[in-house]
Amino acid sequence: MSSPPAVELTNIWKRFPGVIANAGAELRVQPGTVHAVLGENGAGKTTLMNVLAGVYRPDEGTVLLDGVEHVFGSPADALDAGVAMVHQEFRLIPTFTVAENVALGSAPPVLRRREIEEQVADLAKRFGLQTDPRREVWHLSMGERQRVEILKALWRDATILILDEPTAVLTPAEANELGRIVAAMAADGRSIIFISHKLDEVTRFCDEATVLRGGATVAASLPVSSLDAPTLAELMVGESTLVSQRRVRNNPADPDQPVLSVRHMTVHDIHGIATVDDVSLEIGSGEIVGIAGVAGNGQRPLADAIAGLATPTQGSVRLEGDELGGAGPNVRTDAGLSYVPEDRIGVGLAPRLSVTENAMMRTYRTMGAGPMVDFGDARRHCEQLIDEFNVKTGGLDAPIAGLSGGNLQRLLVGRELATSPKALVAAQPTRGLDVQGVAAIQEVLVAQAEAGLGILLISEDLEELLALSDRILVMREGRIVAEFDAETATRAMVGEAMAGSASKREPA
């Protein structure tokens, strides 16, 4: 090897309270190449990249750029050394023009707008990035915004560019466009680190791949030509110890008795982009329908719209045949629809209110007479909940902010089930919980389904979906693109549909 690698991360350890995010991770990237970093959610990819980009300081390990050791105190240090990162959430100012966003932080003392705009346009042209420097960013699509982020990095003359799951927010056409841009930057001698979990993109866009699992590197700098789906899945998931144990239910689901049905629902976000695009689905009594998909493909607006927190532009929601129309959350609760939102704290629970106050949020209207609330009643209700769902608290009057994640979620799920709903929308109900917490919530969901509750389970955890659901629908770009019978589906099948290679809706 004549020249040292552009990036060399050796034995990186990074611990957070209760979590080891990186456990001796390694990465070696050659100059002028596109290098994929692969791994499941929670494998430590983003943490490792944040170490390289100066956001986190590693507990152990060294960062070498072109063979020279660097210790970064801040992202600005990393930027000075030529490392720029495009985060999943863009760091752009919507009311600034493209040129202003690009120049921010490295502008001349007096701005000659025309001049800067021309320079930005020239730079964009050199790498085939289509953009109008004079447009304000809020007008732009996600793909264009990403190009602005890349331009920012190029403007600062970054030689190492980290793209964190760059295609997650892109349409297929935009993703292809990104592939061309990445190739142009590599041809210019820059190194690109491409974080992904979509195999087809990795084989098309990248030269080498490094696979992380559990915070450590399990395969370093493999040529992408040697990768195929089964090998990669095995590397990412590990030995087949994680094969899902299907939870057997005694009382079979009855799909002929739909409790919740969504018809042709479309939701637009504030920018007028359809985040949910003509989705129809039906959930039978006692049925668990899973929604799989890469984060940000419309799962959240779908859940919010069903629960009455977002207004769909089109479509209907029926509960046991009754149209819910524009009814607010209150009416929906009374009708028998419950919601466990993705944001437990904030949307689901109010962190500074007490356990009792949080527990009564769905039922307070029936406690006490007239405008008065019977707090004795509320406490009895809360005690019952805590008992039934095994919530450990620091007292009924203590703010819930002190509760652990598992206890918070048990309280929330318990509250939502206490109204004896007919249907439940559960969004990421086990995300971030420890093993016991996950098991407890999953048991509750299965038990409720056995008792006849129809559940829409939105999860990024494929194992969970395969273990719990009767059917799995795959969402991509706001649409349902595939449907599987969970009994016969495999990770690979669902994963492929999520990533975009299969778009057939096969009969369940």
Next chain:
Amino acid sequence: MNEVTLVGLMLYLAALGELIAEKAGVLNLGVEGMMAVGGVAAFWSGTEFGNPLIGLLIAGIAGGLLALVHGLVAVVMGADQVVSGLALTILGLGMSAFLGQDYVSLPAVPQFGALPLGPLKDLRIVGPIVFNQSWLAWVAVGLGISTWFVLERTRVGLGLRAVGESAATADAAGQSVVVTRVAAVVAGGVLAGFGGAYLTLNLAKGWTEGVTAGRGWIAVALVIFGAWRPGRTAVGALLFGGLLALEPRLQTFGVEISPILISMLPYVITIGVLTAFSIQARHRPSAAPAAIGRAYRREER
């Protein structure tokens, strides 16, 4: 007519200061207090040194120092901006009343003289209104133009606006959020102090407790009316100045409108403008700086 521009320019100085602070994402509701302190400082030093320029400088320093309190509490320590700003108003009004005890009903002191513009002043109609202003009026106009230039055409302004739109983004780009915000708040205080000096030296021509009479609040409303733009704010300042100047005269004209209704008008107009903005905001980002009122803390996971 001259009084319209006089009141308008006083409002404009204070509003321009508030605009700078708000553009950096800091709401400062202490304008009324800063104006009062600036007013008493100007009157005291004007009497003492017999020079309005020294009065102006001292007023600016006094306003800036008071604003620094807001900067430390609300920006450095991250306390609630609304609470801190209201406290600043109460503190400023109280302090000015205390310090000004001995100056109540003292005779007027030297005021800012007119800038001699020769024959321009003798033009019909336009002459006395536009060209017979004190030199501070021309300073106010100059400040308005340079504020626009700095905000829109310099690196400092780009950074300041970025901090007010998204502190995290600005921070990532290497712009110090705390330094920018504190500087903007202090600059705003200096301008509010100037407004106070103009009030006691040229307009009220004396000091009494409560001489600000809510004009600081009108300055806050003006920033909203002007959609956080120096130019539009100037138009609003003349409009609101006109309303305020009109108020005491109505009765002499024999118009049967309660002056209280007139003094409500600036706020009514502001509420109307706010409503229009929020309707507009359904289709495009709001004109208000996005990060206004929000303290920024850099966070590690």
